[in-house]
Amino acid sequence: MVDAAALKRPVLILGGTGDARLLVEQLTQAGHRDVRLSLAGATRAPTLPDRGSVRIGGFGGAQGLADYLIGEQIALLIDATHPYAAQITAHAHAAAQHTKLPLLRLNRPPWVPHTDDHWISATDHLQAASLMPSHARRIFLSIGRKEVAAYANCADRWFLIRSIEPPDPDTTPARHRWISARGPFDMAAETMLMRAQQIDCLVTKNSGGKATYGKIAAARTLGLPVVMIARPAEPQADAHAETVADALAWVARQLRSSA
Ligand SMILES: NC(=O)c1ccc[n+]([C@@H]2O[C@H](COP(=O)([O-])OP(=O)(O)OC[C@H]3O[C@@H](n4cnc5c(N)ncnc54)[C@H](OP(=O)(O)O)[C@@H]3O)[C@@H](O)[C@H]2O)c1
Structure with a gap:
């Protein structure tokens, strides 16, 4: 005390x-x-x-x-x-x-991967944009609005962008949908969202903690690759x-x- x-x-x-x-x-x-x-x-x-x-x-x-x-x-x-x-x-x-x-x-x-997780480690967002698996066409960007610009040149992919404030329209990938949301996010809701949006890859920061872990557990359940941005x-x-x-x-x- x-x-x-x-x-x-x-x-x-x-x-x-x-x-x-x-x-x-x-x-x-x-x-x-x-x-x-x-x-x-x-x-x-x-x-x-x-x-x-x-x-x-x-x-x-x-x-x-x-x-x-x-x-x-x-x-x-x-x-x-x-x-x-x-x-x-x-x-x-x-x-x-x-x-x-x-x-x-x-x-x-930080979160650590389970044996049945498929994480691809990236040092930053530009590298993450180049490391997304080639088969992935519908990407869930759960990274915050400021970093979205790094994915602007990925013209052959569609992005689901989630952030509290909207991303800058001048540097947002052409094909996307933006949703505004504030955590916490549980696994059931994240699984439902990823299924509904036919997501085939998740890009995220390694924030740690329970409040936003639902997306990691959901990706595991759905067998999706996760591009994980390393902590600075x-x-x-x-x-x-x-x-x-x-x-x-x-x-x-x-x-x-x-x-
Ligand atoms: N980066 C993320 O992914 C993330 C995610 C969730 C929450 N946040 C929160 O959002 C804030 C901004 O994040 P960022 O990545 O833009 O920060 P940053 O790049 O480390 O900081 C940029 C500038 O913002 C000001 N600043 C940042 N945090 C501050 C604070 N708590 N109180 C007063 N000034 C602050 C400082 O301005 P001056 O140099 O003028 O002092 C700092 O130089 C942080 O407080 C962070 O905790 C960040």
Whole structure:
């Protein structure tokens, strides 16, 4: 349990994930008076935590983030951003080093393939576009809207594109259908969607966690190949947690050692 009396200065949580939201709620519930969730502002109507406060928008690079940490007298920095948000993670690392602030990286472990999965590993989206099996004609792109442009030249394929916000029409593959949806997605619904759309290949990031695992399980059930985009490399943080519970324990340890 976090000692509420010790929690006087703000904790900043870089978010954009369900785990970040949960962590803000649980730290606030544990007695911390000033827990701030930071969002990039990429989604127009983000799901917000029930407790804590929210700030929205970039900081202006690593130096901007360092200035914010100093100016706001932040006590602890937690990078709970998505595993593919490489830029903000690099900025958090640089800003923590510059300010000598304790930094925790909260990052869900990646999914691992089962023996009956057929995964094709790609280092990035351009490689993924070239690695889709030649027989695959109807591709489910479950990758977010910004990366869709890498598939724009695949004129001989049809794409089902799912994202919260619409992709840029100028760089979207010519033959596609876009659906707007926000997770979680369960296996039964994902199987139904892939069957209805006659999908023969899934392209996805390795986000980890349960909320979006349904598509992986559905692809296995349907015997479909999965082109899996590898996670980007990131700087080695001094402290690392894979779960919200581990992150809460880290905060408690930091407070004990600074008391
Ligand atoms: N990439 C994904 O696949 C994905 C999936 C789900 C959710 N998200 C969430 O969406 C956000 C944007 O993702 P991205 O891949 O575009 O990030 P990114 O490439 O790593 O970051 C781009 C810029 O956006 C700003 N930014 C990113 N996250 C921020 C945050 N939590 N608070 C304040 N500013 C933030 C920073 O601007 P400044 O340099 O001006 O500070 C950063 O330099 C992230 O917060 C991430 O957690 C990303």
